[in-house]
Amino acid sequence: MLDFIGQALIYVVPFLLVLTLVVTIHELGHFWVARAFGVKVDRFSIGFGKGVLSRTDKHGIEWRLGWIPLGGYVKFSGDADPSSVPDSRGLEAMREEIAAHDGQGAEKDYFHFKPVWQRALIVAAGPFANFVLAVTIFTLLFSLIGAEIRPPRIVNVVPDSAAAEAGFQPGDLILRVNGRAVEDDVAVQRMVTLSAGDPLDFVVRRGEQDVALTATPRRVETQNPIAGPVRMGVLGVEMRPMPGEATHMRYPPHEAVWQGMKETWSVLETTVTYLGRIVTGRESGDQLSGPLGIAKASGALTNAAADVEASNGIRLANVLLTLISFAAILSIGIGFLNLLPIPVLDGGHLLFYGYEAVARRPLAANIQEMGYRVGLVLLVGLMLFATWNDLRKLSLFQFLGGLSS
Structure with missing residues (x-):
């Protein structure tokens, strides 16, 4: 128990x-x-339900801590509910009510006016x-911890896979996918995962030559330690950098901001691409997760981060970094x-x-x-x-x- x-x-x-x-x-x-x-704002609440702690500031705004920790809300004065968007008649009635209570012209401080x-x-x-x-x-x-850049070097090609049919060979270095330059294996995996059944054009460096290949990832169900069983596009290659190819970079502040924007855009692009494939019928939507899935993922990430063999301080730091990344x-x-x-x-x-x-x-x-x-x-x-x-x-x-x- x-x-x-x-x-x-x-x-x-x-x-x-x-x-x-x-x-x-x-x-x-x-x-x-x-x-x-x-x-004019009536309340800002962290959490829902009855207030556990509450304080009203000099502007009349109540700052509340609710007992149900499932997010929060801000309540503008005059809002009957979060979806209240009155029409012209409703606005006129609201204007008269505010004028009767606070005086003429007071409506200018209200959201709807x-x-x-x-x-x-x-x-x-x-x-x-x-x-x-x-x-x-x-x-x-990116600035404090840095990131490991692992070039997408192919070290193994699975027999009878999409990659084998396309002509990939061990030692190939993937340079571009569908015309987009790729610098690490994560970028390649993201594009392949969401391209099941769609041909992808690759350019690989083979020896001293650049070779063009076309491969169609196959949809395969795999067991993800965080998300559980997932069906995704698989190329059929194992990527691992050669000795000395992987680098760890800590970016200066201005470059870290740019990298942060690129990473945010990459995650957003992946989300939009997946939803677009659901709408067009190329994905079933079985990877969409709700609160239970998100809770499961956060717990699995916490367990994985806490299981590293290190001192308690390092394990705690690892858990915090993992949850911050998840946030x-x-x-x-x-x-x-x-x-x-x-x-x-x-x-x-x-x-x-x-x-x-x-x-x-x-x-x-x-x-x-x-x-x-x-x-x-x-x-x-x-x-x-x-x-x-x-x-x-x-x-x-x-x-x-x-x-x-």
Whole structure:
């Protein structure tokens, strides 16, 4: 029983810490830009539910620590709920209510009466803050820890694989994939993983010559120690740098920022590519993960980082670095998710503001309400699908079947 509780804590606590950090930064993005434009704010909360700790500052903003550590939120004055975007009639009623309570002209401090471009920037600031967090984390890692660059040197070709059919040979050094220069094996693996069934054009250095090859990665199910069983594109090669080829680089601050931006873009590009392949039917979507999958991944990463043979101090540092890196990747995912043009999410608000900017009036309230209902259904459906994937990977159904037999 104690072992079960200990394992549960290892999986749950890191996930909650990372999620709370990422969501808090997201909400701070909204908050800082809103305050810069003079928007009146009622509350900023870390966590949900009843407040465990609470303090009200000189601006009348309540800073609250909720007892449910699943992120946080910022509540602007006049917001009935997170999806409240009134139409012209609703705005007029709100204006009269504010004037009766605070006096004429007081509505200028309320979010809904700010110019549409300011509201759009406030909404976009949340996802933008997530991307900034990721760039900042990657920048610190590249400058303080550095990165190992492993040239994509092929040391083995699996017989009867896609690589063997294409003519790859041991000793080949991959220079470009689909016209894009690659410097390390990670970049090659990312492109191959998301290209099952799609021909890829390679240029390899073989001796003194550059040789052009075309290979089509095959979809193969493999066991990932972090994500569990995954189906991905496989080329059929083993890559390992020759002695002296691998280098470890710690970047100066200005180069580390650039590398951090490149890494953030690479993760974002991979996410967009995968979702695009789902939409076009080239991927099944079975790799989408929900809260259970993310918690499992954070726990597995924590266990892996803690299992290194080193002193307790080094093991603790390794765990912290691993969770910080995981926070950067999760932050990119949350930032991207919130930019999707789905009502209820930030992207849905931006969609409505785009209409308002063109039509010079807010979208009708009944259409907005319908949009939010559809958006909520889509979002819940996506979460249920991701949770189904998580449960399947956790082998829960086989476990329950075994209990009933």
